[in-house]
Amino acid sequence: MNGVIMQFFHWYYEGNLWKEFLEKADDLKEIGITAVWFPPATKGGLGKEGRGYDVYDLYDLGEFDQKGTVATRYGTKEEYLTAIQKAHDIGMSVYADIVLNHRIGGDEKEDIIVHEVNGENRNKMVGDSFSASAFTKFTFPGRNGKYSDFIWDFHCFSGIDTIVKDNNEKQGVFKIHNTSGQEWNDSVSHQFGNYDYLMGADVEYRNPEVVTEMKRWIKWYVDTTKVDGLRLDALKHISYDFLKEWIIYIKTELKPDIFIMGELWKDEVVKINDFSEFMEDLLCYFDVPLHYHFYNASNEEEKYDLRNILDGTLLSQNPRCSVSFVENHDTQKLQALESVVKDWFKPIAYTLILMNENAYPCIFYPDLYGAEYTDLSEGKEIKVSMPKVHLLPLLLKARQEFAHGEQINYFDDPNCIAWMRKGDEKHKGCIIIISNNGERAKEINLGKENANSEYFDFLQQRKDKIKSDENGRAVFKVNARSVSIWIQK
Structure with a gap:
């Protein structure tokens, strides 16, 4: 299954998130979302002003009158559990954001x-x-x-x-x-x-009473919510010894098949791999180095060498433990780790993770729905608009229908790369081609079994048709600073 996670929130989200998910869940399932990552559901010290990362009471999921409110920023406990049940009813997994540090x-x-x-x-x-x-x-x-x-x-x-x-x-x-x-x-x-x-x-995780309580709490949380996975916040600040013991406890005593992904914000893949080795590959990690490749490529434009875009990333070095993303709530504008991938490059970045045979991609709420928000934290009003990535629904569909089978890369030009997915007995394959400069073309040998075949651009960026010759060779084109996915007619 070509799984896709959706981060169903952003930092400035306003409204009842749990109710909104109920309204959108069926549509998300239809476009290929297989798992949803929800923000922290616990009561925060800042009440409804907090985002859940300001943890106050881990046992209060919007049930008790504390910090000036019963509901959290995102709704009540009953609404949260209803949202999880809805996801399960339609065959979607739920990953809960867990904040252990403070x-x-x-x-x-x-x-x-x-x-x-x-x-x-x-x-x-x-x-x-x-x-x-x-x-x-x-x-x-x-x-x-x-x-x-x-x-x-x-x-x-x-x-x-x-x-x-x-x-x-x-x-x-x-x-x-x-x-x-x-x-x-x-x-x-x-x-x-x-x-x-x-x-x-x-x-303080050297305190054995704290460790015992955190094991007791996570058992209560998993039993109460029935979540399928956890997203662990701020790993580099938490005792590695505790994390290992705690995750082993979860996977052996509570839920052996639970999926765990962690935020280890390191831009050097060797440091993530070292940590992963210590943790005995018990969890997956967000591919921060890949995010920064996307950020740099979007800013350097045609000067960026696309042949290197996957080099030094978790996706290329340890794909089994990687979760690929373009942006998240920490990298969006006005946040501490702000590193916004420019709009022109986002379709390319999403293509790179959604059509890759080894990626477990995570898409970001504003990239699907758009977002507008106002920040007042610096003492002045700053308005931000995040337009949706219009190609994203088509890219998600392409992942479902065509991102199958062996991948063959043609990463042989600094401004134009391509790869082929060969398909399988149930799915057609495809040819993906990307340019970060002008209109480009690349000859690809599809094999004699594909001789005299006609291809069209599934993303509808190009209206022409391409035909392979008697040997199965064809020249595939792509528009300037664009992407095309060519499918056999």
């Missing part, structure tokens, strides 16, 4: 010992340790112990970004002294010396 919106202050660290080198202390108070106690009064009576306190957290000392609030990165020690967990990315700390109250 908590935001503590209920009570505690007196703690901290030391401030250098933001550029987290292993370097700034001055001496000192006493302060911080919101490190999470009691979840609105839930009142339902599902779990576990109380999070400062022993459950390794660091925090806001403290109060001498009645003055101070922002920074502060290492909490607790029963797990006075140093950061070393089993994380070594960016900034140590990248254990990202935001909020950073969860």
